[in-house]
Amino acid sequence: MRALLVILAFAAASVSAQNAIKGIVTNGKTAEVGVWVIAETDELPTKFAKIVVTDERGRFVIPDLPKASYQVWVRGYGLVDSKKLKATPGRAPLRLKASIAPNEGSAAQYYPPIYWYSMLSIPGKSEFPIGKAASQAEWLDTVKSNGCIGCHALGNAATRTVPAALGHFASSHEAWARRITSGQAMTSMVNIIARTDTDRMLKQFADWTDRVAHGEMPAERPPRPQAAQRSGGAGEMAVTVLVVVAIVVFLTWLVFFKRWGGSNSVGRW
């Protein structure tokens, strides 16, 4: 019985290793801790990507990958996307080299959208009422989750910049007026802005994208994933432990069922 369990545990471990891409991320000198390693393929029926985080020694394991050839690269705060390497699950560990961002502006392109959206200037409490907004809280309610970001993120690259394809406008204010009257959700967007003071809101969004275009950056830098948020080797370990525990529970159940069933119910059936 014990031998069987040991064999099963090894089988589980080797199955997961065969389906995994593993390796280490450095910056050429030291380990890169708490950065994402992304494996992506378009060889499957749908585009497929899996992302893990390096552990405290820069190691990573991307487990349970369907058979395919993957592009693997590193993304992280303080970095720009690294060169993509081609990799297949079950092969020798990869050595990935993270690309340190040459300046803060290029690093900031990977920050979560909210870091950019929080650059939006909000009128001070003493300025209210403004239009239909009685208080600053009502204004915030409109630009946050009960308004604009109830439907989609703001602050991602698509929204913190104004696409040239939108057309030529005398001012960013006009561009924003055109922008939110676009697409199938235009009525909702227009109505939401009108809960406050439409003109002032458009000015606020125009000022925001102008400042982004002029190189202003989020005030805060996001921290990298810490301690338990990092997976790496621990992820594969957890999968193996789970598989082994499931097998042990099943075998125990089988043994008890046989003993109990043999002398009682099975006899009666």
Ligand code: HEC
């Ligand atoms: C009811 C849901 C909803 C709300 C609320 C909403 N939006 Fe939208 N927004 C959409 C949808 C859907 C699109 C895509 C429209 C399309 O392309 O057809 C969109 C598109 C946009 C775009 C263009 C993005 C691009 O790719 O160019 C911007 C900018 C935008 N919204 C800003 C806002 C702002 C600012 C507010 C708050 C005043 C807001 N939205 C509120 C649903 C919403």
